[in-house]
Amino acid sequence: MLNRLLPLMLLTVISATSTAQAASLRCEKGIVETGDMQEDVLALCGEPDQREHTPRQIDPDGYPAEGSVTVDHWSYGPDNGMVRRLRFIDGRLVDIDSSRR
Template sequence: MCTSSMPAWVRPSQMVKSSAPSTSTVNEALARTRIKLLINLTLAAMAGSVAASSYATSTLRCGNQLVSTGDRAFEVQQKCGEPISQEVLGTQETFNSNYRRSEAVRIEEWIYGPDNGMYQYLRFEGGRLVRIESKRRT
């Protein structure tokens, strides 16, 4: 019955199995790891897009023109017209390391709207558009 070089007193059930994992076990572990990675990447992307969309956008359509962060206040006013509200919020101290001097920068908030119930809040620092937020007023 035993044609191999194993002694007759060793039964097949007593043989030590190899400690190396089978190919199917390795493939299953790889598949689980890939699924976990995919879920984490999806959640991270969703969290980033929600945070970005709820905080600020970088462009605003005014009629058939666009204003973007970095535009000057007079350019925004030319494209969008007079805001319904224009308020100076204060100043901010900035330091220019190239010239080793500081200066006070004026901070303003302009509000446009309502457009289908949405108001556009534009923040200017030093005469440049730095943030555009869309909100519904309650």
């Protein structure tokens, strides 16, 4: 019986530990988290100190290449030595990273 329960217990532990949690960032006007749109982040955090924009790839016919996306990187700070970097894909916040300088 233990041989049958062990795989089930392992699967339960693995699925419980792999549950993704949204990253968040506290701004002057509220909290943003992964999944938010760029407009929402601008409204809550204001203009970033630095922006980088990578547009979609365009195929030879002038259309967006299949599977290509826009990627934006925004940075806030340093604020008390902390820099916050946000990455957007097609306008949606997908990653928040903070580090000390």
